[in-house]
Amino acid sequence: MNKICRLTIFLAFLFLASNLVAKEKGFTAFYTEHATIFYQDGVSKDRACEVGRDFEIAYKVVGKDLGYPKKKPRFYLYNSGKDMNDDLINNWGHGNSAITKYRLIPQMNWDYIAWIPPNGGIDLVAHEYSHRIMRQIADLDFLKKSMWFNEGVAEYTGLKALAVKDTGSASSKEKEWLKNVISAYRDNNLIPFKEMMTDDQWMRFFEATPSSGLNYSQDQWNHFFQTGSLPGLNYNQSAVAVSFIINQYGFDKVKKVLKMVGKGKPFPEAFQKVYGFSQEEFEAQFKAYLAGLDMKKIEATSTLILVFTVTTPVCQFN
Numbered sequence: 341m342n343k344i345c346r347l348t349i350f351l352a353f354l355f356l357a358s359n360l361v362a363k364e365k366g367f368t369a370f371y372t373e374h375a376t377i378f379y380q381d382g383v384s385k386d387r388a389c390e391v392g393r394d395f396e397i398a399y400k401v402v403g404k405d406l407g408y409p410k411k412k413p414r415f416y417l418y419n420s421g422k423d424m425n426d427d428l429i430n431n432w433g434h435g436n437s438a439i440t441k442y443r444l445i446p447q448m449n450w451d452y453i454a455w456i457p458p459n460g461g462i463d464l465v466a467h468e469y470s471h472r473i474m475r476q477i478a479d480l481d482f483l484k485k486s487m488w489f490n491e492g493v494a495e496y497t498g499l500k501a502l503a504v505k506d507t508g509s510a511s512s513k514e515k516e517w518l519k520n521v522i523s524a525y526r527d528n529n530l531i532p533f534k535e536m537m538t539d540d541q542w543m544r545f546f547e548a549t550p551s552s553g554l555n556y557s558q559d560q561w562n563h564f565f566q567t568g569s570l571p572g573l574n575y576n577q578s579a580v581a582v583s584f585i586i587n588q589y590g591f592d593k594v595k596k597v598l599k600m601v602g603k604g605k606p607f608p609e610a611f612q613k614v615y616g617f618s619q620e621e622f623e624a625q626f627k628a629y630l631a632g633l634d635m636k637k638i639e640a641t642s643t644l645i646l647v648f649t650v651t652t653p654v655c656q657f658n
């Protein structure tokens with residue numbers, strides 16, 4: 341190796357090292373068994389510890405269903421939604437419209453890094469993390485062409501992790517989902533799955549137009565900014581649909597679809613091959629399921645409806 345080449349490698353190393361330091365400036369590291377939590381100056385260690393515990397639960401829940409990460413994940417915690425948004429744009433190069441315009445949280449990146457707003461709970465941590473594990477099986481390109489399935493699995497997983505931590509909150513959350521979806525079904529407002537396939541189609545639901553069905557008020561945006569949780573029908577419907585298909589046909593089939601798509605099969609074909617019916621036929625099954633649900637009975641029950649076989653794991657880490 342000649343001198344110039346060695347110097348180039350050295351300079352590249354210095355650049356990467358200074359970049360890492362810059363990104364971690366103003367943050368303190370907290371280590372759990374399977375993740376590193378960087379918490380911004382001003383965020384309490386208790387909050388870092390809580391997110392660490394949340395992740396360890398998500399690690400087990402997602403691991404059992406989808407698999408384990410190839411790298412140790414890192415989470416960045418922020419004082420405010422604004423701090424998070426500024427950091428994403430200024431230090432992480434997230435200048436795209438999803439972040440700047442809709443202030444959405446990016447999915448856990450290729451390097452297993454995720455960004456969590458001040459009140460982001462276990463459901464959000466598990467949701468973002470499960471996107472990354474799905475990307476280990478099928479690439480991002482696929483996930484952006486099967487948005488209802490991709491987001492539905494992430495929501496289902498988030499609910500399952502929440503159910504392990506706090507069954508009462510999980511029960512309220514799924515009741516909220518079911519209420520929204522059943523009333524959309526009754527009002528004939530369900531979104532056809534074929535209109536929730538691509539990333540562009542999905543993004544349209546964030547536009548504040550009457551046709552999007554989602555006119556977010558400033559309060560709702562502020563809530564999202566603090567928690568990462570949006571009350572959108574696209575999320576709720578995808579979550580209930582995916583929970584239904586998992587409860588009917590098992591989680592293994594979800595993994596089979598992901599694996600098949602990871603090998604290059606388009607999502608609708610993989611779906612048809614694994615389940616033995618098309619996405620449109622599934623839509624009819626889903627509607628029949630919703631028609632049979634009684635919201636009054638759902639409100640009265642204290643047991644979980646969409647996720648089950650939940651056991652509380654022993655959370656061990658220092």
Ligand SMILES: [Zn+2]
Nearest residue numbers: 467471491494
């Ligand atoms: Zn998502």
